Amino acid sequence: MKARITVTLKTGVLDPQGKAIEAALKSLGINGIEGVRQGKVFDLEVSTPDAASAQATLKAACEKLLANTVVENYAIEIA
Amino acid sequence: MKARITVTLKTGVLDPQGKAIEAALKSLGINGIEGVRQGKVFDLEVSTPDAASAQATLKAACEKLLANTVVENYAIEIA
Numbered sequence: 001m002k003a004r005i006t007v008t009l010k011t012g013v014l015d016p017q018g019k020a021i022e023a024a025l026k027s028l029g030i031n032g033i034e035g036v037r038q039g040k041v042f043d044l045e046v047s048t049p050d051a052a053s054a055q056a057t058l059k060a061a062c063e064k065l066l067a068n069t070v071v072e073n074y075a076i077e078i079a
Numbered sequence: 080m081k082a083r084i085t086v087t088l089k090t091g092v093l094d095p096q097g098k099a100i101e102a103a104l105k106s107l108g109i110n111g112i113e114g115v116r117q118g119k120v121f122d123l124e125v126s127t128p129d130a131a132s133a134q135a136t137l138k139a140a141c142e143k144l145l146a147n148t149v150v151e152n153y154a155i156e157i158a
Contacts, residue, residue: 008120021145025144032132032136033140035122036123037122037123038121039121039122040119041085041087041118042097042115042118043114043117044113044116045113047113053111057110060109065103
């Protein structure tokens with residue numbers, strides 16, 4: 001089955017990359033966008049027998065590799 | 080209003096970063112995950128008067144800065 005993991009910075013964690021994008025948008029003449037924060041998205045194909053074990057596998061992947069849980073949140077969606 | 084832009088690689092475009100993640104997951108003992116593809120997500124705060132102009136602003140941001148439309152697709156969600 002297909003799954004999507006979204007990793008975003010926790011509230012309060014500085015995001016210089018987002019700030020740079022905000023400034024770049026303004027310098028390109030695109031106004032009205034504020035508070036940009038960048039995250040990561042992973043589209044995965046999971047080959048476990050059921051949704052519960054897929055959820056457990058994906059949680060392990062997030063905790064061990066995909067997200068730094070000190071400063072990042074992750075969300076798992078199984079399609 | 081809040082918006083989320085998701086930028087993903089088009090089908091058929093090689094994703095060495097995704098392949099590296101796949102290999103890393105296997106070496107960590109997490110099995111059952113295949114076909115990892117990494118993308119980017121942007122959470123933005125839009126200060127335009129209505130949803131139609133927000134959509135137009137975000138489309139311009141994607142086309143001009145956030146996505147390389149030769150190899151990437153983008154999706155805009157307005158919350």
